[in-house]
Amino acid sequence: MKGSIVLGTLGLLGLMGALLFVTINEVDRMQGKGTPLAPALNTASLFDGSRLAAVGYAGTVDNYVRGTISAGRPVPSAGTNYPQRMPTWGERFGGPLRDDQVDSLVAFVMNWEDRALAEGAAAPELPADQAVGTDITQTLPSGDAARGRTLAEGTLGCAACHTLSTLGPAWAGDGTAAGIGPRAALRLDEPGYSGAAATAEQYLLESIVDPNAYLVSGFETVAMPATFSGRLTPQDAADLIAYMLTFD
Numbered sequence: 606m607k608g609s610i611v612l613g614t615l616g617l618l619g620l621m622g623a624l625l626f627v628t629i630n631e632v633d634r635m636q637g638k639g640t641p642l643a644p645a646l647n648t649a650s651l652f653d654g655s656r657l658a659a660v661g662y663a664g665t666v667d668n669y670v671r672g673t674i675s676a677g678r679p680v681p682s683a684g685t686n687y688p689q690r691m692p693t694w695g696e697r698f699g700g701p702l703r704d705d706q707v708d709s710l711v712a713f714v715m716n717w718e719d720r721a722l723a724e725g726a727a728a729p730e731l732p733a734d735q736a737v738g739t740d741i742t743q744t745l746p747s748g749d750a751a752r753g754r755t756l757a758e759g760t761l762g763c764a765a766c767h768t769l770s771t772l773g774p775a776w777a778g779d780g781t782a783a784g785i786g787p788r789a790a791l792r793l794d795e796p797g798y799s800g801a802a803a804t805a806e807q808y809l810l811e812s813i814v815d816p817n818a819y820l821v822s823g824f825e826t827v828a829m830p831a832t833f834s835g836r837l838t839p840q841d842a843a844d845l846i847a848y849m850l851t852f853d
Contacts (some may be wrong), residue, residue, distance in 0.1 A: 644769065646670075647717040650762040659765045659772055666718075671711045675700070730835035737842045739814045739834045741807045746840050748847025756845055763845070766829075773829060774821045776852045784852030785809070797822065809846045813837070 650656045652666055662669050675695030694700040695707050702710075730736065737743075757763035766773035767785075778784035783791070789805035792798055800819040802808035811818050814834035837845075 644764060645758050646714050647721050648759050648762075649721050650765045652718045652721050655762055655765045656769060659769055667711055667715055670714050671707060674702075674707050674710055730832070731838065735838055736835045737810075737814060737833075737837045737839045741802055741811045741814070743839070745806075745810070745843040745846070748843035748845075750844070750847040750851050753844035753846070753848025756841060757848055761833075761845075774824055776849060778853065786850040786853045789849070792819075792821075805850075806846055809849050810842055813842060813845060 645651075651670075654666075657664075657666065657669055664672075673691060675693070676698045677693040678691035692700070694702045696703055737745075757768070767776045774785070776785040778788075782788065786805075789808045792808055793802060793805070798819055800808065800811050800815075802811050814837070816829040816831055833842075
């Protein structure tokens with residue numbers, strides 16, 4: 606009897622945990638903040654042109670959204686966090702939705718524009734005692750990879766260049782090269798490495814707060830913002846690094 610009660614209790618706790626997980630992800634999905642299967646739509650990188658530039662799309666944002674909904678994801682997704690292709694939804698392309706239904710979905714997504722751009726506007730620098738700064742030898746707090754992913758795919762816009770495209774060094778491995786996690790340690794042994802890092806974590810921190818300390822071959826002309834040292838807290842930096850280290 607006691608065994609049955611214990612098993613029942615454990616089962617109930619497991620069910621509650623699963624429901625909580627689904628609920629959290631459902632809120633993010635309905636607010637356009639992205640899911641493990643797809644990138645965020647309610648984010649500045651979609652509306653400020655950086656995501657469109659990253660995939661080489663020359664049209665407007667609303668046409669990009671309309672084309673993606675109607676015909677499926679129109680850009681290659683290999684090497685990103687979202688290898689699944691988005692299915693076709695528009696009737697013209699064999700999907701189930703009429704043009705007016707697609708238009709309604711486009712309007713729904715575009716309704717996020719003002720808020721997303723406001724949230725993604727260049728953040729003012731933090732007070733010096735709150736910002737992470739450029740000392741790559743500092744001890745950072747424990748990082749939360751899940752929060753780091755939210756930062757990377759949200760207002761910081763890292764995903765536009767490092768996961769959704771390869772305008773910057775790709776974070777994910779591609780079968781011939783390792784992901785940024787193990788690759789960070791290898792950078793330290795490259796003959797041309799000119800930074801000051803002694804560990805993989807320090808290298809990743811350096812790449813965030815002092816991006817010009819070392820320019821990866823092939824990306825010398827990429828203009829990564831050099832403002833993160835004053836915009837991020839030590840916890841932000843730790844979370845981003847924890848997320849980057851998940852790419853193996």
